[in-house]
Amino acid sequence: MLGLGELELKVMDVLWTSGEPMRVRDVLERLGGERAYTTVMTVLDHLHGKGWVSREMSGRAYSYRPVRSREEAGASLLREVLDSSGDAESVLLHFARSVSDRESELLRRALERDS
Structure with missing residues (x-):
């Protein structure tokens, strides 16, 4: 996603999949321990600064x-x-030509509901 680095996107994927607040240690475990604790903590801090995540103190650690x-x-x-x-018109037209039949049908139904 625009504005997110590779590791930031992986961390966001973990948070989106979880559906519940997570501490740094929880995110690190879901990432398979492939990163250092401080790296994940820094990434979560950056995501908070960019407005992608909120955080709340939970004991002695933040939950994100x-x-x-x-x-x-x-x-x-x-x-x-x-x-x-x-x-925007050209972008939308190029996008419309690239969608699958299923995506096209979803768009049609959504537009019909909104009209």
Whole structure:
């Protein structure tokens, strides 16, 4: 996702999948211990600073949770791309040509509900 590094995205995936607040140690375990504790702590601190996660003191450690769902983050990213493109119509047309039949049907149904 735009604005997230590889490890930040992995950490966000862990938080999105969990559905509950997680401490640094919990995230580290879900990542398979492939990183150092301090690295994961730093990444979570950066994600908090960027507004991707909220944190709450739980005992002596913070518990982290995503500020928005994966779907909301994806929609926000799409909105940023459209707003910054200079030609939202062309971007949407290129996107529309790339969607699968299933995705096209989902879009049609969503548009019909909103009309």
